[in-house]
Amino acid sequence: MKLYDYVLSASCYKVRLMAALMGRKLDLKAVDFHPGREHRSAAFRALNPAGTLPVLVDGDLTLTESTAMLVYLAQVSKAGAWLGAGPVQTAQVQQWLAFSARLGASLGMARLHDMLLYPGDIDGFRRAGVECLRELEAHLTEARFAGRIYLTGDAPTIADIACFPNVALAPDGGVTLDDYPSIRLWSRAIRALPGFIEMPGIHRLHELKPAPEAVPPLESLP
Known part of the structure; x- marks a missing residue:
């Protein structure tokens, strides 16, 4: 498989990450x-x-939408669980794939504006991005109370991979993640997946250290 790629693109990274998680080598x-x-x-x-x-x-097949590429990589890797188990979860996955497009049009555009000087309404991009983050945080908090960490269940799906990059890169567009603890825990879970790969702006080690709230207070230290 050949991927026409830009190393700083969140959309390209989705595909590189999915391929790595599936153990697929990309040219x-x-x-x-x-x-x-x-x-x-x-x-x-x-x-x-x-x-x-x-x-x-891939051979005679050419795909130009990143979400379609995630589906294809899961299918050819015979990793059907990544697409959702049963009609309910499969529909939920599709809903979050649509949500990922909103992330790209808000947080993604704010990042392009700040990093590559793309024109646009930066305040509007950031406001829309914050709305998306609040929606995502509410969902992940509810899931966490139910004992789940991922978007649609106990295991990751392509929905998580589709949404993760633009969320993780939100600070590049001037949108902080400090106020979203459930998002940070979800991000940490994705970064801990076997086969996870990094990109500029998305690292792994500092996210896998204990969360600040897990560090004992100074008075309890010997």
Whole structure:
């Protein structure tokens, strides 16, 4: 499988991460997204008329939507549990995939604005991003009270992988995660998955240290 990739893209990272979790090796083809805007070139548009990243090519198959790539990687890896078990969870997964698009249009756009100077209403992007984070935090808090850590159950699905990057990278767009403890615990659980890989801005070790609230107070230390 060949992935047309930009290392700083949250959408590209979703696919790289999913492939790593599935134990699939990707042939990465770097695209000069910024500043070269190679994704808008005639040559690239011949591959993907929309001029967007990522693009996954496997034999005669070309996919241009990252969520479709997550589904494909789970299917070819015979990891059906990642798609949802039964009609209820499968529908829930699809709902969170739609939510991931809202994350990209808010937190993702705020990050593009701040990091790559993309034009747009930065205050609007951040407000919409905060609304998404509050919605996600409420859901994950309720799940945590029920003994679950992931979006749709006791195990991760492609929904978690679709939503994780833009949430984890929210600080790059000026949106802090300090007020969202359930999101931080969910993020830590994803970072601890076997096969997890990093990207610039998303690391693993500091998130796996004890949470601040788990550190004993000074007066209790010997």
